Structure formats: structure tokens, C-alpha cells
Amino acid sequence: MDEKTAELRDIFMETTDSDTVTETQSESPGSLTDSEDVSDRLRTLIERMAEQYDFETALEIDELIEVLRGFHDGEDDETIAATLDCEPTTVRQARLDLHLVRDAERDTPFEFDRLRRLLAEDTSLEERAAELDVSVDTARRYSEVAAADRRSTRANDRFRDEFAELLTDADLTNRLAADAHEDGLQEATEDMETDVSF
Numbered sequence: 001m002d003e004k005t006a007e008l009r010d011i012f013m014e015t016t017d018s019d020t021v022t023e024t025q026s027e028s029p030g031s032l033t034d035s036e037d038v039s040d041r042l043r044t045l046i047e048r049m050a051e052q053y054d055f056e057t058a059l060e061i062d063e064l065i066e067v068l069r070g071f072h073d074g075e076d077d078e079t080i081a082a083t084l085d086c087e088p089t090t091v092r093q094a095r096l097d098l099h100l101v102r103d104a105e106r107d108t109p110f111e112f113d114r115l116r117r118l119l120a121e122d123t124s125l126e127e128r129a130a131e132l133d134v135s136v137d138t139a140r141r142y143s144e145v146a147a148a149d150r151r152s153t154r155a156n157d158r159f160r161d162e163f164a165e166l167l168t169d170a171d172l173t174n175r176l177a178a179d180a181h182e183d184g185l186q187e188a189t190e191d192m193e194t195d196v197s198f
Contacts, residue, residue: 038166039065049098049159053151057094059084067094072167096144099152099160105145109134115146 042065049055059067063084070080070091077088077095084091095101106112110132118128129139152160 041166042068042163045159045162046098052155053097055097057090057097059086059090059094064094064098067091068098068100068163069167071095071100072164096148098163099148099155099157100163101145101148101152105142106149108142109138112142112146115139115142116150119143119146119150 043061046061046064057064063086066084067080070083077091081088081091108115115128115132118131123131125136125139125143128143129136132139134142
């Protein structure tokens with residue numbers, strides 16, 4: 001310890017009435033939104049869903065977690081597919097298996113509630129297409145969306161809400177932590193004068 005450091009230490013101890021200069025550091029207990037913890041909880045939810053529903057997706061659990069994260073970050077299927085090196089249709093199927101429907105997917109050339117009623121009545125795909133005056137492919141595409149919504153509703157949107165809560169809380173916590181860190185640095189350096197010579 002040089003003379004200047006010793007002098008600073010003495011000044012600090014006098015002004016703070018403290019006999020120690022350094023604070024004992026301990027590891028924080030972490031939070032529920034720590035990245036690893038969030039992934040574990042997402043994995044548990046996906047496994048529970050897979051037991052309850054027949055997933056059509058061929059993606060593995062870690063890939064499904066990437067789909068969840070991408071969806072909640074506002075990424076489209078093409079972007080998520082590029083990350084996972086798969087087709088956008090694969091991502092779409094994974095999303096629907098996870099009860100994740102985009103608002104735009106409910107924008108239909110017919111009344112969406114009519115399709116819901118037809119599904120509830122257990123009409124065939126061809127009958128739905130005829131009733132809605134669309135092609136069979138169009139009826140199939142929108143029926144997949146309506147079916148995903150129906151599965152989610154029957155589960156009281158539990159899975160969809162839990163995914164959103166986990167991923168939005170994690171995002172919010174990370175942003176708040178970053179803001180607090182910046183504010184702390186700014187406050188700590190606000191009145192600091194720099195006189196550095198090399």
C-alpha cells in the first residue's frame with residue numbers, strides 16, 4: 001500500500017466511523033428470472049404439455065424453448081426458423097402445439113367465430129371449406145389456428161399465460177438490472193474529477 005492509498009484509507013475511516021475499508025462480498029441468491037431457472041421452468045411446462053397433448057412438432061425441448069423465446073421477443077417464424085435451421089412451417093407447428101397463436105392468424109376472410117362453431121360441431125374439413133366458401137387448404141390452415149386456441153381455452157390459457165409471465169418477467173428484470181447498473185455508474189462517477197497523467 002503506497003502513501004497516497006494509506007492517506008485515502010485514513011480519511012475514509014475518519015469520515016465514515018468505520019474500521020474496515022472493504023465490504024464483504026457474498027453471492028446474491030439470484031432471482032426466479034435467472035436464465036437457467038427460466039429455462040428449467042419452461043422445460044417442465046413443455047414436458048407437462050407433451051404428456052397432456054399430442055404434439056405434432058418434431059422439434060426437441062431445447063428447440064421448443066427457442067421457439068417460445070423468439071415468439072415472446074416478437075420474432076416471426078422465418079427468423080426463428082433461421083436460428084433453428086429448420087423450415088418456418090416447422091416453427092408454426094411448434095407454436096400451435098404450444099398454444100401460441102399470432103393475432104394476424106385470426107384475421108380471416110370470414111368470421112372466425114363461424115369456424116370455431118363448425119369445429120365445435122365436429123364438421124369435416126371439406127364441410128368447413130364449403131360453409132366458409134374457401135379452399136380446403138385455407139380451411140385447414142385456419143382450422144389449425146382455431147384448434148390451438150380451443151386447446152388453450154380448455155386449459156384456461158394456463159400454459160400460454162405461464163410462458164408469457166416467465167419470459168416477460170425475465171426480460172423486464174434484465175432491462176431493470178441494466179438500467180440500475182447504468183444509473184449506479186452514473187451516480188458514482190457524477191462528481192468525479194479525472195486528472196490522469198501517463
